[in-house]
Amino acid sequence: MTIGEDRQLKGSGGTLLAREFYRRGPALRDGSVVSFLDIRRRFDFRSIEIGRWVTEPEKQRAAGLFHDALCDLMQILQGPESLISLRGTLGLQYGIGGRPGVAAHYVPASRTFALAKNAGPGSIAHEWFHAFDHYICGKAFQSVRPGLFASRAWLDEMPPVAHPLNTRLQACFKAVLLDEAGQAPSVLFRQSVKQDELLGRCYYSQPEEMCARAFEAFVQDASIKNAFLVKGTQASGDARLGLYPQGEQRAQINAAFAAYFFGLGRALLRSGEGATP
Numbered sequence: 001m002t003i004g005e006d007r008q009l010k011g012s013g014g015t016l017l018a019r020e021f022y023r024r025g026p027a028l029r030d031g032s033v034v035s036f037l038d039i040r041r042r043f044d045f046r047s048i049e050i051g052r053w054v055t056e057p058e059k060q061r062a063a064g065l066f067h068d069a070l071c072d073l074m075q076i077l078q079g080p081e082s083l084i085s086l087r088g089t090l091g092l093q094y095g096i097g098g099r100p101g102v103a104a105h106y107v108p109a110s111r112t113f114a115l116a117k118n119a120g121p122g123s124i125a126h127e128w129f130h131a132f133d134h135y136i137c138g139k140a141f142q143s144v145r146p147g148l149f150a151s152r153a154w155l156d157e158m159p160p161v162a163h164p165l166n167t168r169l170q171a172c173f174k175a176v177l178l179d180e181a182g183q184a185p186s187v188l189f190r191q192s193v194k195q196d197e198l199l200g201r202c203y204y205s206q207p208e209e210m211c212a213r214a215f216e217a218f219v220q221d222a223s224i225k226n227a228f229l230v231k232g233t234q235a236s237g238d239a240r241l242g243l244y245p246q247g248e249q250r251a252q253i254n255a256a257f258a259a260y261f262f263g264l265g266r267a268l269l270r271s272g273e274g275a276t277p
Helices: 035-041 056-077 124-140 150-155 164-177 189-201 207-220 247-270
Strands: 048-052 091-094 104-107 110-115
Touching: 035 048, 035 056, 048 110, 056 091, 056 124, 056 247, 091 189, 104 124, 104 150, 124 164, 124 207, 150 164, 150 207, 164 189, 164 207, 164 247, 189 207
Parallel strands: 048 091, 091 110
Antiparallel strands: 104 110
């Protein structure tokens, strides 16, 4: 089973080496070269696998882009490196294990997220949240089955684990999935159902997909900008269809995610799990 296959290819736009990705944020490497080995050591990823068809120049270019995107995500979430690797449980793949037409996906069974060689850029935030949603489920809810996502467990009203941070996480899911009164489906939920009805499938309205897209919007709205990390939540075709949060709901979701992740980041830093750069 894979998650996140809405990251469909719409033209690769050339090889990774030939593409530029907008970024606005603090200097991170001062022009120095980083490798995927450096990334694994810094963030403590469980594994990083690179496809056999990725050339050495592509590998070097991709490593720099990945490094900066993950550092930017860490800064946006105000947490340590261990948050990004989910305490060393998350694996990355680049240019390996892909399928035609799919830019990126997350595999719960192996706790791995994969980006296609030339079409994954911009999908990191979405796939990372799938990994986080999966990872946190057993810590936020009781008696969950393998492969379950916390967002779906919340919608299914599974009993939560009592903790102030879990209460903040539940507020995130409520902001994404329910209206302001908490009594009816949110605008995002209704628009996602409408699109699924047009396509004749249940995909966009799955809670894990809506929450991943909402997280993308939160990341893209941050002061740090990185198009290799996230893009398309404001002016893309999906955004025009209402498949990303808009207006007041977007502001409420952003506030809920900020409260949760900033609180989580502080808790991890207090526990001594690394420090932000």
